[in-house]
Amino acid sequence: MTAATSRRPRRQTAAGVRGLFRDQPVIPLLGLLAILVVVIEVVDPGIVSIDWAGVIIKGSVPLAILAGCQTIAMLTGGIDLSVGAVASMTGFVTATMIHSPGGEVQGIVIALVAASLAGFVSGVGVGVFRVHPLIMTLGMNFVVLGLANVWQLQNVQTGAGVPANLRTLGSGAFVEVLPYSLVVFVPVMALILVGLKRTGYGRLLYAIGDNPVAARLSGARSWQVLIVLYVISGLLAGIAGLILSGYANTASVSLADSSVLPSIAAAVIGGTSIMGGRGGYAGSIVGAVILTVLAALLTILGLPEPTRQIVFGSIIVVMAAAYTRVTAES
Amino acid sequence: MTPNPPDQLLLATGISKTYGAVVALRNASLGVRPGEVHALLGANGAGKSTLVKILTGAVHPDGGTIAVRGRERTVHSPAEARRGGLVSVYQEPSLIPDLDIRANLRITNTPVESFRHWVSELGLPDLDLTSLARRLPLASLRVIDLARALANEPDVLMLDEMTAALPANLTERVLEVVGRRKGGDSSVIFISHRMIEIAELCDRATVLREGETVGVVDVTAGSDKRIVDLMLGPMAAEIPAAAERPAAAPRPADAQPRLSARGVSDGRRLHEVSFDLHPGEVLGVVALEGQGQDELFDILAGSSRPATGSLVVDGTPVAFRHPADAIQAGVVYVPADRAEALMMQRSVRENIALPFVAGVRHWAMLNMGAERKTVDEAVATLQIDARAGNEVRRLSGGNQQKVTIARWVATGVRTLLCFDPTRGIDIRTKQQIYVLLRELAQGGAAVLLYTSELKEVQLVCDRAIVIFGGRIVAQVAGADADEPSLLRAAYNLAPDEVIPELAVAFANPDGAPGSADTAAAGADPDGPGGGAPRAGDAPTGEQSEDPA
Numbered sequence: 001m002t003a004a005t006s007r008r009p010r011r012q013t014a015a016g017v018r019g020l021f022r023d024q025p026v027i028p029l030l031g032l033l034a035i036l037v038v039v040i041e042v043v044d045p046g047i048v049s050i051d052w053a054g055v056i057i058k059g060s061v062p063l064a065i066l067a068g069c070q071t072i073a074m075l076t077g078g079i080d081l082s083v084g085a086v087a088s089m090t091g092f093v094t095a096t097m098i099h100s101p102g103g104e105v106q107g108i109v110i111a112l113v114a115a116s117l118a119g120f121v122s123g124v125g126v127g128v129f130r131v132h133p134l135i136m137t138l139g140m141n142f143v144v145l146g147l148a149n150v151w152q153l154q155n156v157q158t159g160a161g162v163p164a165n166l167r168t169l170g171s172g173a174f175v176e177v178l179p180y181s182l183v184v185f186v187p188v189m190a191l192i193l194v195g196l197k198r199t200g201y202g203r204l205l206y207a208i209g210d211n212p213v214a215a216r217l218s219g220a221r222s223w224q225v226l227i228v229l230y231v232i233s234g235l236l237a238g239i240a241g242l243i244l245s246g247y248a249n250t251a252s253v254s255l256a257d258s259s260v261l262p263s264i265a266a267a268v269i270g271g272t273s274i275m276g277g278r279g280g281y282a283g284s285i286v287g288a289v290i291l292t293v294l295a296a297l298l299t300i301l302g303l304p305e306p307t308r309q310i311v312f313g314s315i316i317v318v319m320a321a322a323y324t325r326v327t328a329e330s
Numbered sequence: 331m332t333p334n335p336p337d338q339l340l341l342a343t344g345i346s347k348t349y350g351a352v353v354a355l356r357n358a359s360l361g362v363r364p365g366e367v368h369a370l371l372g373a374n375g376a377g378k379s380t381l382v383k384i385l386t387g388a389v390h391p392d393g394g395t396i397a398v399r400g401r402e403r404t405v406h407s408p409a410e411a412r413r414g415g416l417v418s419v420y421q422e423p424s425l426i427p428d429l430d431i432r433a434n435l436r437i438t439n440t441p442v443e444s445f446r447h448w449v450s451e452l453g454l455p456d457l458d459l460t461s462l463a464r465r466l467p468l469a470s471l472r473v474i475d476l477a478r479a480l481a482n483e484p485d486v487l488m489l490d491e492m493t494a495a496l497p498a499n500l501t502e503r504v505l506e507v508v509g510r511r512k513g514g515d516s517s518v519i520f521i522s523h524r525m526i527e528i529a530e531l532c533d534r535a536t537v538l539r540e541g542e543t544v545g546v547v548d549v550t551a552g553s554d555k556r557i558v559d560l561m562l563g564p565m566a567a568e569i570p571a572a573a574e575r576p577a578a579a580p581r582p583a584d585a586q587p588r589l590s591a592r593g594v595s596d597g598r599r600l601h602e603v604s605f606d607l608h609p610g611e612v613l614g615v616v617a618l619e620g621q622g623q624d625e626l627f628d629i630l631a632g633s634s635r636p637a638t639g640s641l642v643v644d645g646t647p648v649a650f651r652h653p654a655d656a657i658q659a660g661v662v663y664v665p666a667d668r669a670e671a672l673m674m675q676r677s678v679r680e681n682i683a684l685p686f687v688a689g690v691r692h693w694a695m696l697n698m699g700a701e702r703k704t705v706d707e708a709v710a711t712l713q714i715d716a717r718a719g720n721e722v723r724r725l726s727g728g729n730q731q732k733v734t735i736a737r738w739v740a741t742g743v744r745t746l747l748c749f750d751p752t753r754g755i756d757i758r759t760k761q762q763i764y765v766l767l768r769e770l771a772q773g774g775a776a777v778l779l780y781t782s783e784l785k786e787v788q789l790v791c792d793r794a795i796v797i798f799g800g801r802i803v804a805q806v807a808g809a810d811a812d813e814p815s816l817l818r819a820a821y822n823l824a825p826d827e828v829i830p831e832l833a834v835a836f837a838n839p840d841g842a843p844g845s846a847d848t849a850a851a852g853a854d855p856d857g858p859g860g861g862a863p864r865a866g867d868a869p870t871g872e873q874s875e876d877p878a
């Protein structure tokens with residue numbers, strides 16, 4: 001116990017770092033990002049440049065939007081596993097409708113309405129029928145995937161493909177540097193950030209995740225909050241899907257499947273607790289960029305896919321454990 | 331059994347602990363002699379729980395020394411402390427909710443037979459070891475925690491507000507079992523806010539104030555006042571002796587009640603309850619544990635619907651389907667359990683402002699300036715110490731309780747339902763809450779107050795209704811509501827009947843508690859109820875739950 005006295009300065013520094021992680025996770029995360037960039041520059045000298053940054057941002061945007069879906073769902077103690085099928089579906093439906101009378105606009109509108117509808121059904125399941133979000137959205141994922149397959153059979157059109165405008169949006173850039181997708185992403189980001197911090201609705205997302213009983217006793221009807229939440233999540237996933245299909249210049253019913261787990265990982269890395277009530281979107285955005293840079297690094301290192309997955313998985317576990325430690329009581 | 335027993339079985343000196351900016355303990359010391367029951371006293375936030383957690387290794391101190399039987403020790407974990415004979419029943423139940431009792435026992439290597447012995451000693455002989463912890467009522471969980479601790483045969487047993495959540499009959503069992511340990515070679519550290527328990531049970535008391543040990547007192551007949559003075563420190567002078575209560579203004583005969591219940595039943599526990607709650611009054615509800623008061627408050631607050639009967643608010647019949655409906659009608663609810671009312675990871679501000687944003691109409695942009703102003707006013711009115719306000723879980727219990735009330739007071743309250751708002755909080759905060767409730771009533775609010783501390787009725791209430799077996803059995807004017815008569819009413823005894831033994835302990839603070847064997851025959855109001863007619867056995871929640 002006497003030894004404890006002499007250790008005090010170190011304890012306090014440690015407490016400071018923990019406090020920083022807990023209250024402002026973005027700052028240490030940006031540090032981590034900087035370290036990764038340095039590592040990548042060391043591994044492949046000369047690679048880091050303005051153009052490279054543009055490429056990274058371009059790749060991060062769809063993931064960051066999907067991470068937004070997970071962030072808002074996780075704040076309530078939920079999760080949205082249907083983002084994969086929903087995002088794939090919007091890109092795919094738009095591509096198949098390129099030659100319809102309304103053109104790609106009609107396709108985009110129909111696709112986004114369908115995405116919101118999927119979210120609505122999930123929201124009703126979670127909010128009204130109290131199905132666990134994991135189960136509900138996993139089921140919805142398969143339903144949307146199935147419907148997209150049916151659509152594929154009914155609407156085979158020759159010459160279907162990603163509309164040129166979406167290609168530009170997803171992969172073009174102002175003066176070859178600043179990606180066009182930021183035109184969509186910046187407003188989306190602003191809406192989520194402000195929505196979470198400065199609106200009554202945002203407060204309720206945190207409230208329901210922290211203590212649903214308290215929220216109820218204070219007069220909040222959680223089913224309303226949850227339905228709106230999953231509609232927003234569906235819509236965001238739909239938008240991400242459009243950008244993703246433009247970025248990849250493909251449209252398939254499984255295009256976004258591989259983004260689902262990274263979107264959850266980005267939110268977890270960003271400091272949003274999967275138990276609800278704690279976190280924010282800024283961290284998730286940085287988390288998405290970190291994952292994108294990390295993927296680039298692993299590609300440069302030429303690591304085989306299984307190794308990359310092991311690295312990815314380990315990082316998620318380590319980060320989740322770290323957050324649990326710093327946010328734990330005492 | 332050391333050949334030369336040291337004076338102190340446990341000695342902690344100079345213990346300090348800070349949480350960020352909050353100093354929980356600055357220079358706390360505590361010495362416990364073998365064979366004594368030692369009270370650890372202090373206002374909410376004084377650091378009692380933190381000290382106990384440090385002694386049992388659940389929290390690591392920043393500095394200080396701990397010695398057991400004269401030998402210095404560093405305790406790294408509760409498990410290690412347990413092996414060294416230091417066992418605590420923490421303030422919060424520590425059973426794992428999703429495991430059954432047997433599995434919970436296995437985690438702490440507790441011998442089952444000995445556990446069984448202690449649970450039945452403590453008044454729960456029929457406990458089913460295969461039931462999940464989360465299915466059991468809070469009072470049982472506390473008793474199980476204690477039995478588990480006893481079964482580990484501790485040298486020093488620490489009880490952190492063990493009795494706060496217990497009904498009277500279980501409290502009495504606990505006091506008796508703990509009292510029997512006196513004079514042996516093990517000791518007990520006993521934390522409670524109830525002076526009467528301290529007087530009955532403890533040999534000496536250590537008083538903490540703001541993290542510092544400010545005195546050690548021999549508990550004798552007259553030590554109460556000295557203890558309270560130590561606890562409160564220089565601030566004692568500021569506290570009003572009791573809430574000011576002017577003579578109630580006569581109510582016009584045709585005055586409309588704010589809230590009326592007409593023949594309300596829940597179909598199980600509550601039968602045909604009718605009463606009127608008027609603006610400007612504090613109406614007390616008195617009942618032993620589990621007499622239907624929980625169900626009554628749930629119905630009034632819109633959490634559940636009555637099976638029969640109706641509610642009228644301001645002359646309009648209402649049918650609440652959700653707490654939001656009740657809030658809409660101006661009926662707001664402060665639940666007993668702070669963990670139910672608060673978002674523990676969110677700030678004081680968000681917690682107070684929660685009702686402001688609950689309705690769809692308020693989902694849009696917040697007016698942060700106006701909100702801050704309202705919240706700051708409420709924080710000032712209730713004198714909330716919000717220094718650790720980033721997360722409500724870091725506040726002391728008293729301050730947490732104030733936050734749950736501030737939420738409703740912030741925007742002006744019409745009808746306030748309070749369920750045992752002073753449970754487990756210190757005297758000073760209690761006083762503040764009494765004053766606040768009186769002020770609210772004076773300002774025209776109607777307050778319905780359930781309290782398990784009978785003396786509060788006389789302090790705060792204009793009148794009180796007594797519920798027994800789900801029915802209102804008596805109405806008492808505030809002035810006449812002394813503890814003995816309330817207790818008689820609560821047990822549904824005729825005025826000349828003998829009060830059960832624990833009642834004596836309550837009604838007569840200086841008297842020694844009667845022993846269980848001398849329990850008055852016929853004390854059991856429902857007639858022979860299975861076992862011996864021990865006081866309080868029949869009307870507890872434990873047994874009336876059977877029909878479920």
Ligand SMILES: Nc1ncnc2c1ncn2[C@@H]1O[C@H](COP(=O)(O)OP(=O)(O)O)[C@@H](O)[C@H]1O
Pocket residue numbers: 329330349352353354355372373374375376377378379380381718724725726727
């Ligand atoms: N985990 C924690 N983090 C921050 N502050 C804490 C924590 N636990 C206790 N405190 C603070 O330490 C002080 C003492 O708390 P506690 O030991 O619970 O007091 P008591 O049990 O006497 O009411 C309080 O001001 C409380 O807010």
Ligand SMILES: [Mg+2]
Pocket residue numbers: 378379380421490
């Ligand atoms: Mg405490």
